[in-house]
Amino acid sequence: MAKARILVVEDDDKQRQLYCEELIAAGYDTLEARNASEAEELLNREQIDLIILDINMPGVSGLELLPRIHELHPGMPVIIHTAYGSYRDDFISWLADMFIVKSPDAGNLVEAVEDLLSRQREKKIQREVKQEP
């Protein structure tokens, strides 16, 4: 089975590299974007299976990019990964499939990716079963 490809949208270089290293170690392919416009460019060009999205970024924020992702790729799994839990109060954040508050250890992020991808696979199987005559 081909490796799932994760797009990490995060403006902090160190954090982004750390998340990518952890994800690669867990067996995923990664793509990196430092801001919304880089993310949008990659979304238009590359095959992506899941997005990890920071909110507080210079320029267009994650909460502004999220509806754009939804519009361009409806059903694309998205995990919001932010230092600020209060963003949950903004209903636009509910467009994401998961909301994780950043912690020093990226372990919970990797677990969330695994969990969400397996839910996506189950959904896909259910859809295929429904479509079968």
Added chain:
Amino acid sequence: MILAGGAGERLYPLTKAKAKPAVPFGGIYRIIDFTLSNCLHSGIRRIFVLTQHKSLPLDRHLWLGWSSLFRTELGEFLATVPPQQRLVREWYRGTADAVFQNIDLLSHERPKFVLILAGDHVYRMDYRTMLQFHLSKNAEVTIACTTVPIEDASRFGVMEVDENDRIVGFEEKPPKPKPLPNDPSQALISMGIYLFNTETLVRAVIQDAKRTDSDHDFGKNVIPSLVQQGTHVFAFNIRKELPPSFHYWRDIGTLDSYYEAHMELVSPNPLFPLHDDEWTIRTYLPPLPPAVLKGGAVARCCVVSPGCVIEGGAIVEHSILSPGVHIGKGAVVRHSILLHRVRVKEGCRLEKVIVDEDVTIPQGEQIGVDLERDRKRFTVTERGVVIVPVGVAF
């Protein structure tokens, strides 16, 4: 949130120049006045009107007649919201999408409950009674509903409820509607009025927005899916929960239903009481002189609005005259609806006609008498009502 963004295609040509909620009704009112008056009587003071097509006349009406009632200092507002395209770069694609596109407004307002209303219904309701019901049932969603004869139910969303009023089945426009368990001649239908716990609403419209196979419609998609998922959705049957004077409800969706609802107003015992001091319907009316019937003019079973003049020898029966209508000498108008500032010149005969605003019917013209001729120049409905549109030239 009042949904006022539909194209109003089934009410065309009355919607040629204005959104359906801005179409006149009952002489002096606009259709949206009934829903807004309900809000006022229910103490609802934070209202978004979601607009889209041909919204200027509606905006103007709300600004002239309604905006001054809301005190922003107290957190009250009546705001019209065309598609902001903040979430998606699209127009409103359905009733649920209209709400989805405005979830940021709900984030900002943080209401506990959101009432979703249609801007094109004529009825009276104290929504607080519905809220009490919602709370008493510990509901997540409550849908106002009424009963109709089973043969008419296919035009509506039909509900199946258990003994506790919980909705266990919901079908939009089913070919074979399910009857009430205790009365096979009647079906329980949705009035398109939804009371949601805010979080349930937001989750539901987001879930719907992610579906590519959805029409993004509350009745067709969102409610059936909530019922299927086991959400606590309850039916607030107005015939059970409200006194009989609040049982009247009309969806002004088509030209024929628009016409019929008007004819009910001039029937011997109108079901919708316009003259109830306890439940006044507010509107905007420009300063106009009183209506005048000149010598020998006859008006029977009519609604005659301010500013109307009926000249001598004219006969007006079973008709509705909006403000500023002028009926010329010897003209005969029967079973008709003449909207604002229509001028009917001398000797005309109108039978079962709706004339849109500012139209002048030339001297001696006959409309509604020879339907074959009328079909070649106007819209004629299934039930034989002739519509003379705005801007028509004779």
